[in-house]
Amino acid sequence: MTPGGRLAAAIEVFADIETRHRPAAEALKDYGLAHRFAGSKDRAAVASYVFDALRHRASSAWLMSAETPRAILLGSLSRARGLDAEAIAAMCSGEQHAPEALTEAEQASLVAQDFSSAAPSVLGDFPAWLEPSFLAVFPDTLAAEMQAMAARAPLDIRVNTLRGTQAKAMTALAHLDPEKTTYAPNALRLPLGADGRGPALSGEPSFIKGLVEVQDEGSQIAALLAAAKPGEQVLDICAGGGGKTLALAAAMDNKGQIYAADTEGRRLMGLYPRLGKSGARNVQLRAPRRGVPPLDDLKGKCDLVLVDAPCTGTGTWRRNPDAKWRVRPGALEQRVKEQDEVLAQAAGYVKAGGRLVYVTCSLLIEENEARVRHFLATHAEFALRPPQALAEGAGLPALAAFADPTNTGIRLSPLRTGTDGFFIAEVVRAG
Structure with a gap:
């Protein structure tokens, strides 16, 4: 699949989530079953686009002045990935299953990047009805707190001391570049890949044998x-x-x-x-x-x-x-x-x-x-x-x-x- 084709597929999946009010994982699974031609990398890319759009739904809709699946996905390319209008336009050629070309209004919105009058719920990408509750918790740092909440989460693991030490786990997982975390003495953090996903642990001997468990x-x-x-x-x-x-x-x-x-x-x-x-x-x-x-x-x-x-x-x-x-x-x-x-x-x-x-x-x-x-x-x-x-x-x-x-x-x-x-x-x- 081309980058544009993956983006079009993500718009389709996002529309399914919105229309049927269903969990993203279910919609993505159904997409994969219905599109057998999509390889594992294609499905992972589509999922990454979808989750980026969900993380930045409110700000993407605000940026594009529309709440359609297309608008939200286009806006999220800017909000989550920092792509400029030219790069986004290149993905929307209308050819090889890519989305239709950007309209003049879409192009203008992506260039303007105007959030000067946006509410905290837009800047922080969370439901507007929860704004009073979150302001009570973070009266001075709400936007920053919720922007951090909208970022991709790391992959943390807990070293099971019934099976071994943190040093043993770090040696066993050295190829994944584990790092110690700040507070928990038996925690390790594994860096995310370029696609925003953590490494698969299901085949790792240290995971299979119980030395490590996935836990934030x-x-x-x-x-x-x-x-x-x-x-x-x-x-x-x-x-x-x-x-x-x-x-x-x-x-x-x-x-x-x-x-x-x-x-x-x-x-x-x-x-x-x-x-x-x-x-x-x-x-x-x-x-x-x-x-x-x-x-x-x-x-x-x-x-x-x-x-x-x-x-x-x-x-x-x-x-x-x-x-x-x-x-x-x-x-x-x-x-x-x-x-x-x-x-x-x-x-x-x-x-x-x-x-x-x-x-x-x-x-x-x-x-x-x-x-x-x-x-x-x-x-x-x-x-x-x-x-x-x-x-x-x-x-x-x-x-x-x-x-x-x-x-x-x-x-x-x-x-x-x-x-x-x-x-x-x-x-x-x-x-």
């Missing part, structure tokens, strides 16, 4: 701040795929017990094969029965309960750019309700003197500080552990600099910490 540094930090200790009884009540469960198991050096639970059994399915290769022997999976995990035997007995709460996922938009255009106000309201419910449920498993660590991959105050404060207001037996003590207790004192203004928890973001967006807070039950 922010997620690793959240597990480290939970500070699970060898010999403790730990409940991961929203375990999902188990990334943090496995990190906790490694931190505990297989001593003590971790119970991985979730209200939906299908979310736990991916954890079974990961456990097998991880070397973790202190993990029990508690699959739900009729939507309720069997946890009655853990009431009031856990040293640590980790609540990796369901949320809007606003902190993961650089990895899931299509998700930010699907989230609706009703979803935020529903997530807040679910967060309050799971926190109230989790409290019952914490023993006297035990800890509850609350984590979201959201940037919003409504899902973070507000939920912790609501929990404390309704559970007098718990007290907040200040973020500075949380960071220092985990051996990561530098993270105290990222405490929220109310000193409730620690907020990570691509601009501040070079990670996905996360919020981590801890409350302690009276002894």
Whole structure:
């Protein structure tokens, strides 16, 4: 396929996403099945164009003064890739399946690059209805924060210390040029290729044998701040795929017990094969029965309960750019309700003197500080552990600099910490 042909295909896929309101991955898969002539490099290029357009949807539409799939894809070539009007015009010849030639209006828009009156939601490429919420979090740096969120995410991996050391992993992956990250001591970052994609790890012996796991540094930090200790009884009540469960198991050096639970059994399915290769022997999976995990035997007995709460996922938009255009106000309201419910449920498993660590991959105050404060207001037996003590207790004192203004928890973001967006807070039950 020619560059123009790939661009035309991306416009087609983007139109499918917009029309049918479906995840980008599904639309791209269907495109590949319906266009067998497209090779793997062609499909990767089409996907890259599509995800660039999703990351920069609002600013691309503003630039082109239109919200059509064509306009958004053309605008994203400028916004995401820095192509000038001449380079974009060269891709739009109308020949060999390329898009039709640029109109005079399109050419003028690409040359003008006028964002002087654009709203923060346009400059930051996020839904306009969330602007008040994001301004409350980033009153002085909103555009920069959200532009960082619109950038391509790096590929981070966690070295599984049950299988080896960071030095061993760096040697095994030397051909991929791994680099140490800033905060998590067992994290490595692999550079992206020219196409914006990270290297495939599925064939790497170190991945197959469980020495490394794919996990954003922010997620690793959240597990480290939970500070699970060898010999403790730990409940991961929203375990999902188990990334943090496995990190906790490694931190505990297989001593003590971790119970991985979730209200939906299908979310736990991916954890079974990961456990097998991880070397973790202190993990029990508690699959739900009729939507309720069997946890009655853990009431009031856990040293640590980790609540990796369901949320809007606003902190993961650089990895899931299509998700930010699907989230609706009703979803935020529903997530807040679910967060309050799971926190109230989790409290019952914490023993006297035990800890509850609350984590979201959201940037919003409504899902973070507000939920912790609501929990404390309704559970007098718990007290907040200040973020500075949380960071220092985990051996990561530098993270105290990222405490929220109310000193409730620690907020990570691509601009501040070079990670996905996360919020981590801890409350302690009276002894």
